[in-house]
C-alpha cells in the first residue's frame with residue numbers, strides 16, 4: 001500500500017471544492033506516513049481528527065452544492081457521507097480511548113472509501129454538472 005496520488009479525474013472542475021478534496025487526500029497520506037514512521041497514537045488520532053473535520057466541512061458544502069444544482073441523487077449522496085463520518089467518528093473515539101490502533105486494514109478501508117467515493121459518487125455529480133449547464137449556472141449563482 002502506498003500514498004494516494006491525486007488525479008484531476010476526481011475533481012468537479014470547481015477550484016475551491018477540488019482544493020478541499022485534494023486536502024483530504026493529503027491528510028490521509030500524512031496519516032499513512034505517520035503510521036509507517038511509527039508515530040505516537042496521539043499523532044495518529046490528531047491526524048484522523050483533522051481529516052474528519054476537513055471531510056465534514058467539505059461534505060456539508062458539497063451537499064449544499066448538490067441541492068442548489070438540483071442534483072437528484074443528493075439525498076443518497078448525503079447518506080453516504082453520513083455513514084462514513086459516523087463510522088469514522090466512532091473509530092476515532094475508540095482510538096482516542098486507547099482501545100484500538102490505526103493499522104493497515106483500517107487505512108485500507110479509508111483508502112477504498114475515499115477513492116471509491118471520489119471516483120463513483122463525486123464523479124457522478126461532476127458528470128451531472130457537465131451534462132446540465134443550467135445546473136452549473138444555478139450552482140455558481142447561489143449566494144455564498
Ligand SMILES: [Fe+2]
Nearest residue numbers: 062117121122
Ligand atoms: Fe461526496
